[in-house]
Amino acid sequence: MPENLPWRTVWVTGASTGIGREIVLQLAAAGVKVAASARSAERLAGLGGNVLAVPLDVTDASSTRTAVDLIESKLGPVDLAIFGAGTYAPVDVNSINPADFAHMMTTNYMGVVNCLAALAPRMTEQGRGHISWIASVAGYAGLPKAAAYGPTKAALINLAESLYPEFRRQGVRISVINPGFVETPLTAQNDFEMPFLMKADEAARRTIEGLASGRFEVAYPRRFAAILKFARLLPYPLFFKLIDKAILK
Numbered sequence: 714m715p716e717n718l719p720w721r722t723v724w725v726t727g728a729s730t731g732i733g734r735e736i737v738l739q740l741a742a743a744g745v746k747v748a749a750s751a752r753s754a755e756r757l758a759g760l761g762g763n764v765l766a767v768p769l770d771v772t773d774a775s776s777t778r779t780a781v782d783l784i785e786s787k788l789g790p791v792d793l794a795i796f797g798a799g800t801y802a803p804v805d806v807n808s809i810n811p812a813d814f815a816h817m818m819t820t821n822y823m824g825v826v827n828c829l830a831a832l833a834p835r836m837t838e839q840g841r842g843h844i845s846w847i848a849s850v851a852g853y854a855g856l857p858k859a860a861a862y863g864p865t866k867a868a869l870i871n872l873a874e875s876l877y878p879e880f881r882r883q884g885v886r887i888s889v890i891n892p893g894f895v896e897t898p899l900t901a902q903n904d905f906e907m908p909f910l911m912k913a914d915e916a917a918r919r920t921i922e923g924l925a926s927g928r929f930e931v932a933y934p935r936r937f938a939a940i941l942k943f944a945r946l947l948p949y950p951l952f953f954k955l956i957d958k959a960i961l962k
């Protein structure tokens with residue numbers, strides 16, 4: 714963890730469990746003022762008295778605007794926002810349910826867009842700030858079981874690439890966090906072996922370090938991210954051969 718973190722006030726969504734929770738705990742321990750959001754007020758309360766709990770559902774745009782008002786009135790301007798609220802369910806190709814796909818897109822993608830729309834005007838007005846969101850290495854290329862989840866994460870990577878240049882001209886940084894497999898309630902449902910599985914506190918540490926370093930993309934574990942990026946560049950016959958061998962077996 715870098716000694717002097719460059720933020721006074723940070724807002725984290727998806728903060729009640731998993732990676733988001735660990736990020737909140739590590740930032741608060743480093744003396745940063747943190748606002749933590751998720752739907753479960755009870756779990757947010759468990760983060761401790763020095764964290765501002767701001768329960769919300771990211772799919773409700775008006776509640777994200779209310780949250781920004783509350784956070785800035787209590788803690789001052791947000792220097793960094795990490796949008797991590799997300800959900801995952803594996804897809805069975807023989808029972809494709811459009812409602813599951815819509816739910817994941819609404820939470821993972823529109824949830825970020827709602828929070829971004831609520832916060833970005835405050836930052837552009839001041840000409841400073843940093844907004845980041847958690848996509849996934851699953852957004853690099855289509856992977857088995859991830860037919861509903863992967864497209865939401867590909868969309869989030871594309872969103873960050875699309876927004877970065879124009880926000881930068883207004884003094885606001887956009888970045889994207891792409892974790893591999895991390896041990897959290899989200900991955901507990903996976904019944905397959907997860908390569909390079911990482912603990913949530915380690916993922917949080919790498920996230921904070923990466924964001925402080927100023928990179929556009931914070932991806933970890935590095936080797937796993939590099940393998941998947943390389944796979945994405947392969948011609949499709951080779952790509953699908955690799956998926957068959959490495960994942961479906």
Ligand SMILES: NC(=O)c1ccc[n+]([C@@H]2O[C@H](COP(=O)([O-])OP(=O)(O)OC[C@H]3O[C@@H](n4cnc5c(N)ncnc54)[C@H](OP(=O)(O)O)[C@@H]3O)[C@@H](O)[C@H]2O)c1
Pocket residue numbers: 726727728729730731732733750751752753754756769770771772797798799800801820824847848849850891892893894895896897898899900
């Ligand atoms: N674990 C991994 O291997 C992995 C890998 C790559 C990317 N990611 C991404 O990292 C992020 C965090 O995942 P995690 O693994 O830490 O999972 P997690 O422990 O299940 O955390 C998900 C968080 O999102 C919140 N959330 C879900 N729906 C919400 C909604 N509608 N409104 C507000 N908050 C909502 C949950 O809290 P409530 O239920 O209290 O609302 C929880 O705090 C997700 O975006 C996930 O896709 C995870």
